[in-house]
Amino acid sequence: MPTPYDEMWEKLNLDLEAHEGLLTVLGKFYGDIYLSQEGRLQGTEYLDFVLSEVHGLRIKELQDAKAAGRKVIGAFCVFVPEELVLAADAVCVGLCAGAEVGSEAAEQVLPRNTCALIKSFVGFKLARLCPFIESCDLVVGETTCDGKKKAYEIFADYAPVYVMEIPQMKNACDRDLWKAEMLRFKAKIEEVTGQAITAVKLKEAIKLVNARRRMLRRLNRLRAAVPVPISGRDVLLVNQISFYDDPVRFTKKIDELCDELEAKVISGQGVAPLDAPRLMLSGCPMAVPNWKVPYIIESSGAVVVGEESCIGARNTRDLVDEGAETLDAMLDALVDRYMKIDCACFTPNAERLDHIVAMARDLQVAGVIHYGLSFCQPYAIESFKVGKALEAAKIPMLAIETDYSMEDVGQLKTRVEAFLEMVR
Amino acid sequence: MNNNLVAGLDVGSRSIELVVLEGGQLVDWARLPTTFDPLAQCQRLLKNLKARKLVATGYGRKLMQEKVTDREVITVTEIQAYALGAGQVCPEARTVLDIGGQDTKVIALDAEGRVTKFEMNDRCAAGTGKFLEFMAAALQIPLEEFGAFARQGDRRIQISSMCTVFAESEATSLMARGESAANIALGLHLAMVQRTAAMIRRVGGRVPLLFAGGVAHNPCVRALLEESLGHGLFVPPEPDLVGAWGAALYGRKKC
Numbered sequence: 001m002p003t004p005y006d007e008m009w010e011k012l013n014l015d016l017e018a019h020e021g022l023l024t025v026l027g028k029f030y031g032d033i034y035l036s037q038e039g040r041l042q043g044t045e046y047l048d049f050v051l052s053e054v055h056g057l058r059i060k061e062l063q064d065a066k067a068a069g070r071k072v073i074g075a076f077c078v079f080v081p082e083e084l085v086l087a088a089d090a091v092c093v094g095l096c097a098g099a100e101v102g103s104e105a106a107e108q109v110l111p112r113n114t115c116a117l118i119k120s121f122v123g124f125k126l127a128r129l130c131p132f133i134e135s136c137d138l139v140v141g142e143t144t145c146d147g148k149k150k151a152y153e154i155f156a157d158y159a160p161v162y163v164m165e166i167p168q169m170k171n172a173c174d175r176d177l178w179k180a181e182m183l184r185f186k187a188k189i190e191e192v193t194g195q196a197i198t199a200v201k202l203k204e205a206i207k208l209v210n211a212r213r214r215m216l217r218r219l220n221r222l223r224a225a226v227p228v229p230i231s232g233r234d235v236l237l238v239n240q241i242s243f244y245d246d247p248v249r250f251t252k253k254i255d256e257l258c259d260e261l262e263a264k265v266i267s268g269q270g271v272a273p274l275d276a277p278r279l280m281l282s283g284c285p286m287a288v289p290n291w292k293v294p295y296i297i298e299s300s301g302a303v304v305v306g307e308e309s310c311i312g313a314r315n316t317r318d319l320v321d322e323g324a325e326t327l328d329a330m331l332d333a334l335v336d337r338y339m340k341i342d343c344a345c346f347t348p349n350a351e352r353l354d355h356i357v358a359m360a361r362d363l364q365v366a367g368v369i370h371y372g373l374s375f376c377q378p379y380a381i382e383s384f385k386v387g388k389a390l391e392a393a394k395i396p397m398l399a400i401e402t403d404y405s406m407e408d409v410g411q412l413k414t415r416v417e418a419f420l421e422m423v424r
Numbered sequence: 425m426n427n428n429l430v431a432g433l434d435v436g437s438r439s440i441e442l443v444v445l446e447g448g449q450l451v452d453w454a455r456l457p458t459t460f461d462p463l464a465q466c467q468r469l470l471k472n473l474k475a476r477k478l479v480a481t482g483y484g485r486k487l488m489q490e491k492v493t494d495r496e497v498i499t500v501t502e503i504q505a506y507a508l509g510a511g512q513v514c515p516e517a518r519t520v521l522d523i524g525g526q527d528t529k530v531i532a533l534d535a536e537g538r539v540t541k542f543e544m545n546d547r548c549a550a551g552t553g554k555f556l557e558f559m560a561a562a563l564q565i566p567l568e569e570f571g572a573f574a575r576q577g578d579r580r581i582q583i584s585s586m587c588t589v590f591a592e593s594e595a596t597s598l599m600a601r602g603e604s605a606a607n608i609a610l611g612l613h614l615a616m617v618q619r620t621a622a623m624i625r626r627v628g629g630r631v632p633l634l635f636a637g638g639v640a641h642n643p644c645v646r647a648l649l650e651e652s653l654g655h656g657l658f659v660p661p662e663p664d665l666v667g668a669w670g671a672a673l674y675g676r677k678k679c
């Protein structure tokens with residue numbers, strides 16, 4: 001079917017036929033998992049619209065921004081300091097990597113036992129399916145897990161890649177390294193955009209990104225009410241969209257959604273029955289359109305009330321101090337904020353265990369589902385310690401390991417249902 | 425239809441079991457192989473069934489809920505069903521091991537028989553009944569005799585791969601080197617038991633341990649497991665019925 005965007009996609013060198021297939025599958029998937037929900041908020045129309053235009057209007061906006069001289073910077077990890085990108089008047093997009101479509105292409109250059117997320121972003125590029133990647137003037141990678149680190153070397157043959165070095169520990173010398181990396185990144189962004197990052201602009205950017213984080217925190221507070229006023233799937237989607245929609249528009253729209261939610265909370269309306277078990281997800285990030293596990297959980301009668309993950313609380317927990325006035329002080333504030341990220345790539349990573357237990361208690365969950373992607377060593381190995389910490393706190397946990405394919409849905413459903421029978 | 429009867433149906437990948445209870449007492453049971461048409465097989469089992477209430481468990485439980493319309497059908501997972509069934513056949517059990525056709529599960533129970541923790545194999549067939557089935561076929565031994573055959577082995581060889589495909593090629597190369605079929609069979613059983621024992625330890629491995637599911641019939645798995653765990657196992661007279669029985673008990677609770 002011809003669309004108004006065909007010409008744009010063609011210019012971006014997408015494989016039009018395969019891309020159409022992808023959009024069809026995505027649309028169907030979205031219909032089954034999202035549109036089929038009952039009692040959704042009005043404000044979710046924004047989500048539906050953004051998702052339906054994910055490769056359309058949003059890409060058009062990126063092209064318009066590029067035509068006006070702005071640059072587009074893509075990132076795969078919440079370590080990449082978006083504030084610096086925005087301060088250089090560039091557009092920052094979180095690249096997704098939550099679909100299986102390109103994995104066959106990816107396996108031509110990557111081992112089969114690579115995590116689905118890595119296969120997905122490499123596959124999207126090789127199969128020419130992602131208009132975001134094709135719009136990027138720079139794709140920023142990072143040295144987090146070994147899989148990503150090495151995959152960027154291959155990815156660099158196909159896209160303009162720049163890699164930030166992320167420390168592995170949190171000692172003073174690691175902070176020094178991270179500060180140096182922050183400065184190196186600032187210089188790189190200035191070079192790519194031709195714009196100097198000034199204190200005035202950086203301050204503005206810090207406020208802008210903080211405002212979005214605050215809004216997501218507001219959403220997270222409201223969604224935790226009893227009865228639960230919004231499905232976990234919808235909140236996950238909001239978090240996913242936060243990575244690629246325009247931050248000003250996003251924050252405004254989610255503000256409206258939160259107002260509506262607040263009214264629902266006050267009047268005690270819920271989307272799930274009062275006795276539906278409240279669960280928390282913890283583990284690997286779930287990128288668009290990876291909705292498999294939340295859907296399995298919520299179609300089994302439970303409701304997700306929190307995500308301890310990068311596409312979730314980890315990305316919004318900490319704000320950047322807004323009190324700094326000089327450029328250098330602001331950079332320090334950025335360094336400090338980003339050093340707090342408790343990704344499993346760090347060692348030791350005790351903060352994460354504390355955060356998980358505290359979050360589970362705050363949210364009064366009946367249990368935690370630890371979600372790991374197959375072949376993701378950092379999270380798989382850490383799940384043992386997560387299990388121990390939760391056991392000590394008397395909070396049941398179910399660890400599941402899966403990928404983007406659908407063949408294990410039956411087995412996962414059995415596990416999740418059995419877990420629910422156990423915690424009810 | 426009889427309101428006093430509750431039926432439990434365990435729709436597994438290899439066989440389907442039906443248990444009928446009246447006032448908590450077992451009054452009837454039946455079994456059929458699953459075949460490629462589980463729905464038709466279930467319908468055969470249900471044809472003359474008078475129970476108004478049916479509880480389905482096993483991987484085909486959702487299918488039953490969708491397709492059976494002449495009576496009330498509810499579902500329960502295999503984990504819960506085996507836990508409840510264990511409470512009936514061995515109320516003291518603190519651990520339940522079920523090795524079925526397509527999955528292996530270990531369930532830890534508290535003193536009241538409630539599930540506190542469980543483990544299930546992931547999507548691969550390693551360590552399940554399917555593994556034994558596949559290997560028995562490769563060695564051309566009828567599945568029912570495979571355990572007894574393996575017990576004739578006189579040398580313990582290490583089969584390092586638990587992947588069904590690789591284990592088969594390992595077995596083939598052992599045969600080519602002149603290793604006896606009984607020793608290879610024994611090695612395959614050992615590999616499976618080692619994996620199962622590790623799973624049991626992961627959930628705590630408290631005793632008594634109830635061994636249920638079709639593979640509990642296999643004398644070699646039983647003996648090696650006792651040896652590896654260092655304690656005895658409780659195997660009920662009809663180990664494959666525990667799931668269906670538990671499902672029926674679940675139906676009684678929910679009445």
Ligand code: SF4
Nearest residue numbers: 076077078144310343
């Ligand atoms: S999990 Fe770690 S590597 Fe992945 S996005 Fe989050 S911080 Fe980055």
Ligand code: SF4
Nearest residue numbers: 115117145147284376
């Ligand atoms: S999910 Fe794990 S393996 Fe995959 S990219 Fe993230 S940290 Fe690396």
